[in-house]
Amino acid sequence: MADITELSNIISDKNRLVFAPSIEAKYLSDTLGRKKGSASALVFPVSTEEVSAVAKFAYENRIPLTPRGAGTNLVGSTVPHDGAIIIDFSLMNKVLELDKENFTAWVEPGVILEDFQKYVEGEGLFYPPDPGEKRASIGGNISTNAGGMRAVKYGVTRNYVMALELVKADGTVITVGSKNRKDTTGLDLKDVVIGSEGTLAIITKCLLRLIGKPEKSLSLLAGFGSLKAGIEAVPKILKANLNPTALEFIERKVVKLGEDFLKIKFPLESEAYLLLTFDGSKEEIDSAFAKLGEVLKSSAEKIISLDDAALAQNVWRIRGCLVKAVEAVSEQEPLDIVVPISKIPDFVEFVNELERQSGMQMISFGHAGDGNVHLCVVRGSRSDAEWESELHANLEKLYAKAHNLGGLISGEHGLGVSKRDFFFKETPAENVALMNSVKLAFDPQGILNPKISYVK
Incomplete structure (x- = not known):
């Protein structure tokens, strides 16, 4: 049995090493704080060398490892189990290099998304990924392949990761990817790691792709008499090739x-809304706004341009706070189901009908432009037993419907510990077996985030 205090030989600074039972509760959970785990130690490394040494110690002693960024995840991805060692990356938070000629930046995984975006925009550059939680870490974004509101135009985090420095489970340090824009030189190992939620390797450095900062950005709010009417307008907007930066749908009850x-x-007072942003030159935006007016003239009740910066900021703040707003009223289960774009109306209609039948409040909003439907399934006044039973029954129905429509149980939150059972139910056994083979190749002893891995 390993003596966990031997970690002090690696992390000699007492302020960067905490042993159980002195570990704060927040480090044993995620941002919701309801799923609790157990850990034997919490370390705050400041270098790749320290991460490598901690991993080697854990590997030799078969101790689970739980990498942790800002802890903003919603599905228990950072919940440690079985006396794990938590590796917190909050002190590895530096921008190591900004290469303006090649439009890249090397950053450490603990860099906070909104801080990085402000930094590069101050240099005339742009990092497009824009998930709702702006205080998330870059490493966490990569680990879940975070999407967000600008994904409809710019894609998701994966599209902006060019290389990763990784520490394998046994402490070996490797770099996958490069600054080159094209690469058919063997398998793309970085793409295997992106979205793997800390189950394959530990990210210690990230090479990110940047683009030129758009000249201008302007948002628009369209009100509709029903959510169905708003959702049905989405394919028309996309077919018109207007190329919005963001295309969100929200119900009035959620806005409230x-x-x-x-x-x-x-x-604006309406039953439902589409919130859009366009960026580019003034001419491009003016042209898109004019075409949008034509596309929506028969379905939207009213369209307003959010020219005032403070007004636009408030509208987007309301959109960005919705999970927290629901959480302030009641415990809830946040979902990020994704379906083919053409199936959004079918799925939202199913959600509304299930809400009526079950009596459980279900609040819908999300990324209309890429089929990512966010749901807050609300507990209300249910007892613990009622909540557990009814929630599970409704989740089974929601995930089954998404599956039948060709969708998936997660578009950007990941699986964590919350969705493992549903993942195994909806994923073919052959696919699971192949994922397990990949996991085994990266982590033969299965010590990296084992409770959220693909092994039953």
């Missing part, structure tokens, strides 16, 4: 929660 939470008002 955001208004109450932030104590600010939405500028």
Whole structure:
């Protein structure tokens, strides 16, 4: 049996090493704080060498490892189990290199998304990934392949990762990828790691792709008499090739929660909304707005341009706070189901009908432009037993419907510990077996985030 205090030989600074039972509760959970785990030690490394040494120690002693970024995940991806060692990357938070000629930046995994975006925009550059949680870490974004509101135009985190420095389970350090824009030189190992939620390797450095900062960005809010009418307008917008940066749908009842939470008002009264952003030159935006007016003239009740910067910021703040706004009213289960774009109306209609039948409140909003439907399934006044039973029954129905429509149980949150059972139910056994083979190749002893791995 390993003596966990031997970690002090690796992390000699007492301020960067904590042993159980002195580990704060927040490090044993995710941002919701409801799923609790157990850990024997918490380390705050400041270098790849320290991460490698900790991994080697854990591997030799078969101790689970749980990598942790900002802890903003919603599915228990950072919940440690079985006396794990938590590796917290909050001190590895530096931008190591900004290469303006090649439009790249090397960063450490603990860099916070909104801080990095402000930094590169100050240099005339742009990092497009834009998930709802702006205080998430870059390493966490990569580990879940975070999407967000700008994915409809720019894609997801995967599209902006060019290389990764990784520490394998046994402590070996490797780099996968490069600054080259094209690469058919063997298998793309970085793409295997992106979205793997810390189950394959530990990210210690990230090479990110940047683009030129758009000249201008402008948002628009369209109100509709029903959510169905708003959702049905989405394919028309996409077919018109307007290329919006963001294309979100929100119900009025959801907006009300955001208004109450932030104590600010939405500028338009309708039953449902589409919130769009366009970026580029002034001419491109003006042209897109004119075409959008034509596309929506028969379905939208009213369209307003959010020219005022403060007004636009408030509208997007309301959109961005929705999970937190629901959480402030009641415990809830946040879902990020994704379906083919053409199936959004079918799925949302199913959700509304299930809400009526079950009596369990289900609040829908999300990324209309890429089929990512976010749901808050609300507990209300249910007892622990009622909540557990009814929630599981409704999740089975929601995930089964998504599967029948050709969708998936997660578009950007990941599986964590929350969705493992549903993942195994909806994923062919042959696919699971292949994923297990990949896991075994990277982590033969299965010590990296084992409770959220693909092994039953």
